[in-house]
Each structure stands twice: as structure tokens, then as C-alpha cells.
Amino acid sequence: MTRQFHKMHGLGNDFVVIDAREQPVTMTPALAKALADRHLGIGCDQLILLEPSTTADVKMRIWNHDGGEVESCGNASRCVVALTGAKSLETGGGKVEGGTFGAEVEVSLPPPHFAWDEVPLTYPMDTARLPLAWGPLEHPMALSVGNPHLVFFVDDERTIELTSLGPSIEHDPAFPERINVNVASVRDGDIHLRTWERGSGLTLACGTGACATAVAAIAQKKTNSPVKVHMRGGVLTVTWAPGDPIRMRGTATHVFTGEIDLAAFA
Structure with missing residues (x-):
């Protein structure tokens, strides 16, 4: 049919x-x-x-x-x-x-969750700065924006080999439901982002990845809300304040x- x-x-x-x-x-x-x-x-x-x-x-x-x-x-x-x-x-x-x-x-989107068992992680850890590392990527923030994300802030997101690091992080035993991997840089107040999506790999853009990364950047005072998130496919504008829903426009x-x-x- x-x-x-x-x-x-x-x-x-x-x-x-x-x-x-x-x-x-x-x-x-x-x-x-x-x-x-x-x-x-x-x-x-x-x-x-x-x-x-x-x-x-x-x-x-x-x-x-x-x-x-x-x-x-x-x-x-x-x-x-x-x-x-x-x-x-x-x-x-x-x-x-x-x-x-x-x-x-x-x-x-609903407000983000930061508790280890809401992301979820396999065992309790400080989600603001996980005591974990994969090659050059270390101490990410973990959070859920309806699905689980890690956010790494680096000097230049373009230099990270996500095609090799992404699968190993996605399937790490620390993440019982697998996880989305975001690598970002903050330049002139804007976020520049690449995302390895669980089950899909590298994509031209990731909406929840943009939201998770914006939340992490705002929470860590790396930028202010609203913030533009630049990805290979284009730009999203994300607005968020602690305790509020996450608004994403594009x-x-x-x-x-x-x-x-x-x-x-x-």
C-alpha cells in the first residue's frame, strides 16, 4: 500500500x-x-x-x-x-x-535536566564537569533536553576528529541510553558547534544539540542569552534562563x- x-x-x-x-x-x-x-x-x-x-x-x-x-x-x-x-x-x-x-x-522545549539519573548516566557523577576524557576531549557537561547530551568546549571545534571520537563516546558504558556528543567553541559571543548524533552520526545541524550547548554555555557564563548557534547547515537562535523552557528559532x-x-x- x-x-x-x-x-x-x-x-x-x-x-x-x-x-x-x-x-x-x-x-x-x-x-x-x-x-x-x-x-x-x-x-x-x-x-x-x-x-x-x-x-x-x-x-x-x-x-x-x-x-x-x-x-x-x-x-x-x-x-x-x-x-x-x-x-x-x-x-x-x-x-x-x-x-x-x-x-x-x-x-x-521543556527545561533541561542536570541530575545524573535524569541524563541518564550509569552511576553518580558531577554532570557540570564529568571526570571523564576521550583523547583531547575531557570534562564535558552532561544534561538532558528531552534526550541525553554531552557538551565539550574547545578552542576550535573544527580540529576535533568527531568521526573517530564520536562513536566511542556515544557507546561508552557510562551512558546507558547512548549519548549525543557536542563539540563547541565560543567566538565573539556566538557558539560554533559540531554534533555527533547517536544513531545518525555527523549531521549538518542538530536542534537539541544547539539547545544543550547553548544551555551549557549560558550556565558556565561563556555567553549570554539569546545566543546564535552556528552549524554547518546554518544558524539557530537559542534563548534560555535557569528554570525556564528552552526556545529555539530557525x-x-x-x-x-x-x-x-x-x-x-x-
Whole structure:
């Protein structure tokens, strides 16, 4: 049976979005992985399934490129708001509020969590400065913005070999649900960021990575809110104060609409 899908991206972080609110879809890790394959499927960083919600306008479920289901995705949230006009999204990482502002979309994520068991970590550690190191990367901040992140501040994020360090950090036993790895520099008050996303690898942009890194930079007084976060795919503006939700604003692009036979990939 053919189903309509939408190809979208937020700053190059790309998604396949399937609306299953009226006609349900049984999504499995194997099917999500097959659809995300850039050679044999449609191709995307994450697959997004929209379902009915009793607590928000839309329920959004997210599968990474490797087929693993995850809790939250900031860039996908902005794309779903742009596509559906929804003002609220139910996600595994909490309720997300959203709205459009001209050519940009802003979403508001729940306040970040810093407790070791909320990130989560395997055992208690100081999440503001983990006593861990991987090569040149050491003492990151760990936090959750609906999904788990590490943030490393370095002199120049471009010099870090994330393609080799990213997988080893993502799968370290210290992180029972794996973890997203952010390497950032602060220059002239702006953040310059590269992210290794768990289950997807290096991406052109990461919305929750931008949020986590902005929170870490503001908490450590390396910059002020609001702050611009520069990634390979473009720029997001993040606003946050302790105890408040995290607001993230940027573009969301609809690339094309197509149809696909899901049974052929099952």
C-alpha cells in the first residue's frame, strides 16, 4: 500500500515525515532503518511518524538513521510545526510548544535536566564537569533536553576528529541510553558547534544539540542569552534562563512530497 510522505529539513538535518493520524502505520526499527537508507530507501537522518495525541495537537515519534527510536528532535519539531500548523507536540522527551514567525519557526522545549539519573548516566557523577576524557576531549557537561547530551568546549571545534571520537563516546558504558556528543567553541559571543548524533552520526545541524550547548554555555557564563548557534547547515537562535523552557528559532524547509510502498520495505 502506497503512503504519502514529506521530505523536510531544518538547516540540512533532514527528515522523512509520515502522517499516520488518520491511517495508522506500524513502524518498526527495521522499517525505519530501511526508509532512512540513502541508497536503498528515501534517505534521512531521522524518520518522523505523526500520530493522534490526547495531550497535544500532534504526537511525534522519532526513529534515528540506525532504526532506534528516540525521545526528542528539535529540528524535526520545527519541521512538524511548519508542516501541520500544530501549536503543541507530544514527544517522548516532553511536550513541545511551537509557532511560526515569518520565515522562521520557534519551538519551546521543556527545561533541561542536570541530575545524573535524569541524563541518564550509569552511576553518580558531577554532570557540570564529568571526570571523564576521550583523547583531547575531557570534562564535558552532561544534561538532558528531552534526550541525553554531552557538551565539550574547545578552542576550535573544527580540529576535533568527531568521526573517530564520536562513536566511542556515544557507546561508552557510562551512558546507558547512548549519548549525543557536542563539540563547541565560543567566538565573539556566538557558539560554533559540531554534533555527533547517536544513531545518525555527523549531521549538518542538530536542534537539541544547539539547545544543550547553548544551555551549557549560558550556565558556565561563556555567553549570554539569546545566543546564535552556528552549524554547518546554518544558524539557530537559542534563548534560555535557569528554570525556564528552552526556545529555539530557525528555518524549516519542505523539500518535496512523494509516495512510497511501505510493504516493499517491511
